[in-house]
Amino acid sequence: MILTVDVGNTRIKAAVFEGSTVVENFVFEKNELEKKIKKILKKFQNCSDLVVASVGNIEKQSFLAFEKELNIHFLTHEDVFPFNNKYATPKTLGIDRMVLAAGATLQFPKQNRLVIDAGTCITYDFIDEKDNYLGGAISPGLRLRYEALHNFTARLPLLTLESPEHYIGNSTKEAIHSGVVNGFVYEIDGFIDEYRANFSNFIIILTGGDADFLAKRLKNTIFANSNFLLESLSQTFQYKIDND
Numbered sequence: 377m378i379l380t381v382d383v384g385n386t387r388i389k390a391a392v393f394e395g396s397t398v399v400e401n402f403v404f405e406k407n408e409l410e411k412k413i414k415k416i417l418k419k420f421q422n423c424s425d426l427v428v429a430s431v432g433n434i435e436k437q438s439f440l441a442f443e444k445e446l447n448i449h450f451l452t453h454e455d456v457f458p459f460n461n462k463y464a465t466p467k468t469l470g471i472d473r474m475v476l477a478a479g480a481t482l483q484f485p486k487q488n489r490l491v492i493d494a495g496t497c498i499t500y501d502f503i504d505e506k507d508n509y510l511g512g513a514i515s516p517g518l519r520l521r522y523e524a525l526h527n528f529t530a531r532l533p534l535l536t537l538e539s540p541e542h543y544i545g546n547s548t549k550e551a552i553h554s555g556v557v558n559g560f561v562y563e564i565d566g567f568i569d570e571y572r573a574n575f576s577n578f579i580i581i582l583t584g585g586d587a588d589f590l591a592k593r594l595k596n597t598i599f600a601n602s603n604f605l606l607e608s609l610s611q612t613f614q615y616k617i618d619n620d
């Protein structure tokens with residue numbers, strides 16, 4: 377069994393895998409890291425490896441306490457990945473995006489793939505059929521948009537996610553919900569249309585904390601897989617073992 381851990385900018389997500397099957401999923405806050413991992417390892421004593429991808433401010437040291445119990449693999453840019461990285465600044469590419477790209481490459485061989493991760497930030501990652509990672513886009517996620525409107529203005533309240541009634545918001549609250557939610561949906565549909573105009577065929581993988589909310593609202597029909605990053609983490613680890 378392996379324990380995969382995704383340290384995002386907001387929360388930590390983890391999953392225990394038996395082969396390629398998820399046995400259990402966990403979500404927790406950063407300040408609970410040690411306590412939660414300890415609890416998971418107590419429940420799943422057969423875990424032999426812990427695989428971490430961190431874009432948050434949690435470093436390898438945070439996991440050293442578990443070194444006696446299992447092998448720690450803290451993924452970095454130095455690891456082997458199954459795609460050719462064409463990003464002009466490969467060392468600054470987020471490790472989460474590299475893991476998503478690895479998962480897309482391994483799970484959907486020999487085709488163009490677009491990965492959309494709607495989390496704290498929305499990231500777009502494109503890997504072509506020759507397994508070249510081309511790049512994509514980074515934009516503010518849903519919650520970040522609500523918070524930014526409030527934090528950088530004097531008069532806008534902090535709202536929590538609600539579906540707008542109409543694209544023409546007729547009150548401050550409705551105008552904010554329309555701007556945030558419709559803006560988010562139009563952005564993603566717009567990007568998908570742009571890719572469609574330039575690539576005849578590609579598959580789309582939609583993941584992240586807002587994936588389910590988003591999937592229902594897109595004009596394009598896409599199925600969400602909120603576990604794609606953790607699945608990809610387990611596949612990236614397997615790939616590393618097979619190719620190191």
Ligand SMILES: Nc1ncnc2c1ncn2[C@@H]1O[C@H](COP(=O)(O)OP(=O)(O)OP(=O)(O)O)[C@@H](O)[C@H]1O
Nearest residue numbers: 384385386387494495496497517518519584585586
């Ligand atoms: N309990 C929650 N806490 C924070 N965000 C949540 C929660 N439940 C749903 N969300 C939604 O999930 C989004 C954040 O996604 P996610 O949890 O994947 O981010 P993350 O943990 O920072 O990971 P990453 O940095 O990889 O995006 C927010 O925009 C928010 O709308």
Ligand SMILES: CC(C)(CO)[C@@H](O)C(=O)NCCC(=O)O
Nearest residue numbers: 431468469470472473497499514
């Ligand atoms: C964009 C985020 C914050 C998404 O989690 C992360 O992938 C990151 O910190 N990336 C570094 C910049 C880049 O990917 O080019």
Ligand SMILES: [K+]
Nearest residue numbers: 493495496497
């Ligand atoms: K993200």
